[in-house]
Amino acid sequence: MIIIMSPKATENDVNSVAGKLREVYGVSIQVNKGVDCTVLGVLGNTHIIDMDKVMLLDNVEKVMPVSEPYKKASRKFHPEDSVIDCSGAKVGGKKLSIIAGPCSVESMEQITAVAKEVKASGASMLRGGAFKPRSSPYSFQGLELEGLDMLLEAKAQTGLPIVTEIMSPALVEKFDSCVDVIQVGARNMQNFDLLKELSKTRKPILLKRGLSATIEEWLMSAEYILAGGNPNVILCERGIRTFETYTRNTLDLSAVPAVKKLSHLPVIIDPSHATGLNWMVEPLAMAAVAVGADGLIIEVHNDPKNAKCDGAQSITPAAFDELMKKIDSIAPVFNKEI
Numbered sequence: 001m002i003i004i005m006s007p008k009a010t011e012n013d014v015n016s017v018a019g020k021l022r023e024v025y026g027v028s029i030q031v032n033k034g035v036d037c038t039v040l041g042v043l044g045n046t047h048i049i050d051m052d053k054v055m056l057l058d059n060v061e062k063v064m065p066v067s068e069p070y071k072k073a074s075r076k077f078h079p080e081d082s083v084i085d086c087s088g089a090k091v092g093g094k095k096l097s098i099i100a101g102p103c104s105v106e107s108m109e110q111i112t113a114v115a116k117e118v119k120a121s122g123a124s125m126l127r128g129g130a131f132k133p134r135s136s137p138y139s140f141q142g143l144e145l146e147g148l149d150m151l152l153e154a155k156a157q158t159g160l161p162i163v164t165e166i167m168s169p170a171l172v173e174k175f176d177s178c179v180d181v182i183q184v185g186a187r188n189m190q191n192f193d194l195l196k197e198l199s200k201t202r203k204p205i206l207l208k209r210g211l212s213a214t215i216e217e218w219l220m221s222a223e224y225i226l227a228g229g230n231p232n233v234i235l236c237e238r239g240i241r242t243f244e245t246y247t248r249n250t251l252d253l254s255a256v257p258a259v260k261k262l263s264h265l266p267v268i269i270d271p272s273h274a275t276g277l278n279w280m281v282e283p284l285a286m287a288a289v290a291v292g293a294d295g296l297i298i299e300v301h302n303d304p305k306n307a308k309c310d311g312a313q314s315i316t317p318a319a320f321d322e323l324m325k326k327i328d329s330i331a332p333v334f335n336k337e338i
Ligand code: PEP
Pocket: 103, 129, 133, 184, 185, 186, 187, 208, 238, 270, 273
């Protein structure tokens, strides 16, 4: 961290700022006297420093962080890529992880049928929401615990690990006991109580990027989980809010290389929520592979027209099968495989 003192700052002001930082945060300070002003270089555990408080000290003009506020998520302190083991299905590394399934679990027949089809096409995990974060309280809210049981049955029949969304910190224990990957949805990316509870588990957490979250905010949410002791975080870019209304969201493909540069955590793409349009899933899934994503999460429904949630962006099992063939053929170009 760098602190630029005002040209008006006296030697006393400089000593008092340096003394305070040493005392409160245990950091060391390098004092650089310039012609116009003095610049302090702060060394040590600077991510615990409250920059707003430093700004309030007498004659401090500017405070600039030189390293990211996240440490455990940062590639600087963990140069090699993390590979997350999801009950045997690995996320990260050469193999692409393809998670597929309906937006929500609707019935035993629906989830088991979709599970078998996506498995036959090569999916590595099954998705399906049991607790749904709907914008309207009048929309289908999910089958809740009954839905979890149906997912478990689909897992028993196919062997596919299951990925499902949690909304309440009160359900962490339950999810920890039966789910393979716990999804934190975009709307809960900054539900810090939920993140703290999840940090106490060792379960892989699929952390979706918030609707209007910056990459730094997203990585700070990952940091909550890592800081609490759970190293198993998978990031998921699912489109962000922009001025464009043609698509449901705008897929930020650049987030993938950005996250890869900043962090060691694997990152996957959700082209379904990013676009809201079934016919855009394929081109954006291919683009995701091309920009270096570690996998995809795709909504697949056996009867999209009658889906209880997100039918317009759901592709059929047949379309998913076609897409898997295309991904399989382009993956080697990007040093990946299914
Ligand atoms: C979902 O995966 O069904 C979902 C609600 O996703 P998001 O949180 O990205 O909107």
